[in-house]
Amino acid sequence: MSMDMMPGPYPRTPEERAAAAKKYNMRVEDYQPYPDDGLGYGDYPMLPDKSQYERDPWYQWDQPDMRHNWGEPMHWHFDMYIRNRADTSPTVVPWHTMSKHFFIFLGTMLVMFGLGAIYPSYMPVVTRPP
Amino acid sequence: MASAPAPSAARLYRPNRFVSLPAELDPDTYDTSPEKRRAEAERLAIRSQLKRQYLLQLNNPSPPAVIEDPALIRWAYAKSQNVYPTFRPTPKTSFLGAAYALGPLLFWIAVLKAHRDYKEKRIQEGAFMFQTTLILQRQWEWFLPRH
Numbered sequence: 001m002s003m004d005m006m007p008g009p010y011p012r013t014p015e016e017r018a019a020a021a022k023k024y025n026m027r028v029e030d031y032q033p034y035p036d037d038g039l040g041y042g043d044y045p046m047l048p049d050k051s052q053y054e055r056d057p058w059y060q061w062d063q064p065d066m067r068h069n070w071g072e073p074m075h076w077h078f079d080m081y082i083r084n085r086a087d088t089s090p091t092v093v094p095w096h097t098m099s100k101h102f103f104i105f106l107g108t109m110l111v112m113f114g115l116g117a118i119y120p121s122y123m124p125v126v127t128r129p130p
Numbered sequence: 131m132a133s134a135p136a137p138s139a140a141r142l143y144r145p146n147r148f149v150s151l152p153a154e155l156d157p158d159t160y161d162t163s164p165e166k167r168r169a170e171a172e173r174l175a176i177r178s179q180l181k182r183q184y185l186l187q188l189n190n191p192s193p194p195a196v197i198e199d200p201a202l203i204r205w206a207y208a209k210s211q212n213v214y215p216t217f218r219p220t221p222k223t224s225f226l227g228a229a230y231a232l233g234p235l236l237f238w239i240a241v242l243k244a245h246r247d248y249k250e251k252r253i254q255e256g257a258f259m260f261q262t263t264l265i266l267q268r269q270w271e272w273f274l275p276r277h
Contacts, residue, residue, distance in 0.1 A: 001200060007208040009216050024204070025180060027172050038220040040213035050150050062184055070197075071180035074205040090152035094143045 010036045011043050020045075024073045034076075045073050051081040051088040 004023075010033060011017045020043045021031035034041035055067040062070045066082060080086050091098070138155075145151040153159050158166075187197045217223070 001198070001203060005200060005204070007204055007212045025176055025201070027169070027176070029169070030173070038216075038218035038223050040217040042208060042212045042216035044208045044212070048150075049147060054150060062181070068201075069177065069180065070184035070199055071201050072177075074201050076205075076209070078205060088148060088150050090143075090145070091149050095146055095149045096144050 007042050007044050009042055016043075025071050026073060041076070044076060047073065047075045049075075049077075049088065051086055052083050053087045053089045 008020075011020045017031065017033075018028050020033070021028045024031065024045055026045060030045075032046050033043050034046045052067045055061075057067075061067050068074065075081055081088070138157075140151055140155045140157070143151060143155055184197070187193060
């Protein structure tokens, strides 16, 4: 592979953008590089943050375990989104509902245990006379 | 009674970094416009070209030892060797560098120094007047009572 097929700096002109989209095997309309913050992404495309779990399990991928086709641009965090790791599939219950239920329960239990440790409560007993 | 229309199911779901919107709630699923179909056709054309190149190499009677995936090579190159040339110091990157590199170092310096000063103060006050040898006394420093 020659060096002009490798990732390069952030594309500034529309011609550079079109060339970068062609290099990454993407449509020009689909190609969206990471914002130019100086963080080191260069012209690598910013793909949607979806894990490989969400891809069709019944389609004949070129690499079935990775659910990835030959030459298809890989997500920057591809190694995180493989099927052994992070999963962004939609959940039955929305995320904010789940977090609310969890943190309210956890907070209540922690508060009650904390109060119980500070103010212990036990049956009143009388000391034996000496 | 004029009230605002109910929020859509997609907006109630609130997808974020950790979960995506289900396809059933996404209005894009039900979009059958010609623009979308043209886009899908163009993507399929690119995909077919790539698959043809791949299958030509795969079904070659004398195939190459390894069929290189250019996407994989580009991904590895971008993450390892393209970071330094495209990095540039900005206020954001300088702040992040200081926070991640200097922050923990200064934090642990402060914590360890404070703890050692506390231990020294307790020893000077004579918190450990055991009838033991000096070696045992130094070993027992680790079990000093809490503040």
